[in-house]
Amino acid sequence: MTQVAEAIASGALPGRLWMYSNYHCNLACSYCLTESAPKVAKRELPAELLLSLAREAKELGFTSVGITGGEPFLLPHLPDTIERLAEILPVIVLTNGTLFTKERLQRVQRFAGKPVALQISLDSPDAVVNDTMRGPHNFRKVIEAIPALVERGVQVRIATTMEEMDESDMVRLCALHRELGVPDEDHIVRPIVRRGRAVDSAMGVEAQAADLPPELTISADGAFWSPFGPTVHSGALDTDLLVSRTTSPLQRPAGILLRLVQGRPPGEDSKLGIK
Amino acid sequence: MSITVAEPQVVVDLIDSSQAPLLARPYYQGSDPGPIVAALAHVPEVLEVAMPFISALYGPSALPVRLKEIVVVRTSAHLECRYCIESHSVVALDAGFSCSEILGLRDLDDTVRERWSSDEAGEPALMEWIDAVAGATGSVSKDSAGRMREYFSDAEIVELTLLIGATMMLNRFCTALGLPSSNGTLERLRAEDLL
Numbered sequence A: 001m002t003q004v005a006e007a008i009a010s011g012a013l014p015g016r017l018w019m020y021s022n023y024h025c026n027l028a029c030s031y032c033l034t035e036s037a038p039k040v041a042k043r044e045l046p047a048e049l050l051l052s053l054a055r056e057a058k059e060l061g062f063t064s065v066g067i068t069g070g071e072p073f074l075l076p077h078l079p080d081t082i083e084r085l086a087e088i089l090p091v092i093v094l095t096n097g098t099l100f101t102k103e104r105l106q107r108v109q110r111f112a113g114k115p116v117a118l119q120i121s122l123d124s125p126d127a128v129v130n131d132t133m134r135g136p137h138n139f140r141k142v143i144e145a146i147p148a149l150v151e152r153g154v155q156v157r158i159a160t161t162m163e164e165m166d167e168s169d170m171v172r173l174c175a176l177h178r179e180l181g182v183p184d185e186d187h188i189v190r191p192i193v194r195r196g197r198a199v200d201s202a203m204g205v206e207a208q209a210a211d212l213p214p215e216l217t218i219s220a221d222g223a224f225w226s227p228f229g230p231t232v233h234s235g236a237l238d239t240d241l242l243v244s245r246t247t248s249p250l251q252r253p254a255g256i257l258l259r260l261v262q263g264r265p266p267g268e269d270s271k272l273g274i275k
Numbered sequence B: 001m002s003i004t005v006a007e008p009q010v011v012v013d014l015i016d017s018s019q020a021p022l023l024a025r026p027y028y029q030g031s032d033p034g035p036i037v038a039a040l041a042h043v044p045e046v047l048e049v050a051m052p053f054i055s056a057l058y059g060p061s062a063l064p065v066r067l068k069e070i071v072v073v074r075t076s077a078h079l080e081c082r083y084c085i086e087s088h089s090v091v092a093l094d095a096g097f098s099c100s101e102i103l104g105l106r107d108l109d110d111t112v113r114e115r116w117s118s119d120e121a122g123e124p125a126l127m128e129w130i131d132a133v134a135g136a137t138g139s140v141s142k143d144s145a146g147r148m149r150e151y152f153s154d155a156e157i158v159e160l161t162l163l164i165g166a167t168m169m170l171n172r173f174c175t176a177l178g179l180p181s182s183n184g185t186l187e188r189l190r191a192e193d194l195l
């Protein structure tokens, strides 16, 4: 058993490896952590790299992988890649749920019965409120896509990202997700984190490493403490949650992350008096 | 002698404490870590091995600080590294060097070694060794090596030579990235007429 596997088994490290498949997105949400939008640099992790990272993750003792972005389904290879990833480890894919055309629904139908879950964002039971944050027609597209996926046997989770919601709205939202075929255990509510675009609008909560579970996250820019790590503000990558630039072999960032979790000696060796 | 090498133009963003990666944070605690750390912080897994190496060579060790500063200032003069010449001229002042000694170390004229007056007989041999290692390419003169052996042990020669090599590496790193000297360094050098 690797040290990482032991740490995962003991609960010291979460078992999911996150991978940022890309940074571009068809939307440009007001609180987006990565300042994603249609024209930003894609910064993709190629399909073969996603697969080899998942294989390494399995060997190290990780128990699942998560794909996030950007909007992963903008990548044409994604349905095939998810299917191949699911042969290695269970997969969760974070998606805005707006790209499920008939053709794409057909392509993802094969996820039915496989260890694949699609986590779709839906922030309010009100179209206007939801679309203010996420863009025009977002609400309609999402509430059409979710039952279409559920009918095809694809596991769907709904993620609600919000600053505050009064109780009656939450009751309506929960009624809506049940109506769409998503059970309570697959509805996640989480706060807006003040990174990326949320900084400019002073939305959400500040989060430091200590506030975030140490979920190893790989992007085109390196390995990070959490999927909230490789965020972008004013076009520049945030490095405060950077673990290492080295991502392969995965053991390297996984080992550093574990060392960070377990504590490290202070950098006394920097006191050279040179500025 | 004034420093005539080009004004630096910083090539990469220098990472400030708010963006310091997790492995780099200990180096930011309490004070400005300086531009070498702030540049290396872009690659934290390299920073965390480079800094102990740099510290072992440039921090306290079996070698007297005076010999180390002779190496660093003179090697940096050979490689025309503005940042290292400036920052280590201040370190040399703090270590008790006179301004004329510092100017002598920066002066690459051969006759400086002959005019060098110090109680330590090995210093001109060390300067000759630095000139042979950092000021030339290809093989290093056997005569210079012989003179080093007259004054220094094997362990001292190894450490001094590694220090020359590490300084050459840092010289090129700092020069290529255009790392800037701090205002404090520049003020001190101006006050001592060492700029």
Ligand code: SF4
Residues within 6 Å of the ligand: A025, A026, A027, A028, A029, A031, A032, A033, A034, A035, A036, A037, A069, A070, A071, A095, A096, A134
């Ligand atoms: S929050 Fe998600 S859906 Fe919205 S712009 Fe960012 S990546 Fe796209």
